[in-house]
Amino acid sequence: MDNKDQEKDSLYLKLIPYFDRYGILLLLLIMIVVMHFLQPDVFLSWRNVTNVFKQISWQSMLALGVFMVIVTAGIDLSVGSIMMLSLMILAIVAKAGAPWFVVAMTPLIAGLICGLINGLGITILRMPHPFIMTLGTLYIFRGTGNLISGGTPISGFTDEVRYLGHGRIDLTWLGLEKSQYLPVSLVLIAIVYIIFWVFMNHTRTGKWIYAIGGNPSAARASGVNVNKILVIVYSLCGFLSGIGALILAGRTDSGYPNAGLQSELDAIAACIIGGASFFGGRGTVLGVFAGVMIMGILRNGLNLMDVSSFWQQVLIGSIIVLAVYIDVLRRDLGTRK
């Protein structure tokens, strides 16, 4: 190998870690640029950008929960159902006239309990794979939600309950117009994602979550209580679905039986696009955020362009395959040292 080749190779090697970490952001950036050129007046307007964040707000919570589960090499198919059940419980409690802080707490507690059930089922009942437990609870939670509500929508919440999903932060003091407000859901996404970024990267539990996904037997050997971590992860995933329910309650002002139908698939897709691996141990919080954004921007952009829903399905599917293919290429690059 002559000198020049070696230089080129070492440049590649230097770039690989960055590409690995930020490659997905590049895809996101390309999409934003393309959409901007297709819809120059609208796409990057204040209102549309805030619209995108409002629209992805509840999906981003589900995706973050599913992401942690996927890092442990597990899967949670029940997030959509957990969200629906939490939403229905919220609606019933609200209808019964409970004060707003009780109403706002119920979906979080309900979500946490549902997640706890998943975690305990997987560890104590020793289900051969989380797929099975959460497939079961996918049906159980949705069925329960239908049973307690009679399957009919329950509408009408107070402004306090709707704050997270519907509230706005006035920015007129910055000299902006009244229409240029900040949706509370955008701030919420930022806060939750930062908290979980710190949790996953800078706490012992977070590092263990990566460890049991990457190599469970090694983690066990080094004294990690794998079952305890798994219960924590599934509970947090349920809790995040509960936050999703609270946001959705704000957005739609209604507890409705079809809420979150198939949204577990959207959540999984966002994680996969964002670079999480089904074999566990890989993926970043930032990547998940990019994955959620990519799906959100795709839907929003196609809606703006009046594209039929059938094309939306085809394109979202294609993006999943494309994103994972980029991932495969990326790893090829990494191993060709």
Added chain:
Amino acid sequence: MRELMRKVVVFFSTIFLLTTMASVSFADGHGKKILFSIKGPGSGNPFWASVTKGAEEEAKKLGVKLILIAPPQEGDVQAQINQVEDQLAKGVDALALAPGDPNAFAPIVDDAIKSGVPVVFVDTKGINEGVTFIGTNNMNGAELAAKFICDKTPKGSDVAILTGIESQSTALLRRDGAIKGFKNCGLNLVATQTAEWDTAKGRSVTESIILKNPNIKAIFASNDNMGLGAMQALKDADMNDVIVVGFDATPDAATSILKGEMTATIAQFSYNMGAYGVKYALELANGGSIDINIDTGTQLVTTANANDFK
């Protein structure tokens, strides 16, 4: 101990078998046996609950033995097919069917007719030739909604349509009916987009539509869930004078209309679908003949009559 358990199990299963056999043979003694297959459980949707009620009360009145079945989840076509096949194998005198998927049910309907079981379609029209359809004329209903919007807005105003899942005939008929109505009175249709019958999607899609078309004057939502979502988007954008007309007349929509939010909705007479389904299936079972299309009607619901639908 184990021996005892086994005896207990055998005892109870024998009793269970005997009672089921007895009930089946007694039931056969009364009138005709009509199978009514609906798309989703009554507990999952007030629409099917009302169809169920209509069918049950009519069956009682006419003294027929009604077997009403629904798949565990709306849209679970395979489960519905299995249920219908199983019941047909057991033997019925007539079938009233709300097919989850008209194409998938076509061969089953053909087989049933061939084997002497007459069929009527309820709610959703099948593709089999010569089979009576009992249900809402969705196109007329949507046209009714469009006409209402025409009366309330100046000529040439911007309007939009939220459609349902566009692979379902109900969604297409409602869309086409609304388009026809808007065209006839010269309104300017600026967007036709799906929100897949869903409230959250109804809101998201409307947010995009009103952003691109700030002068919009009215939105027709192909069902109330999407209409309620659209309402939230409009409220959020302070566009409170935009007219929203839904379809289905759910209790939530009625409440919203009374509060002065949604403007109107279209009511289907789902109770009639259940009742007519039983009535006309029985008529066929008794060798009679019926019209090929039986309209169960639609009705405009506004502040004037929304109280009846709460």
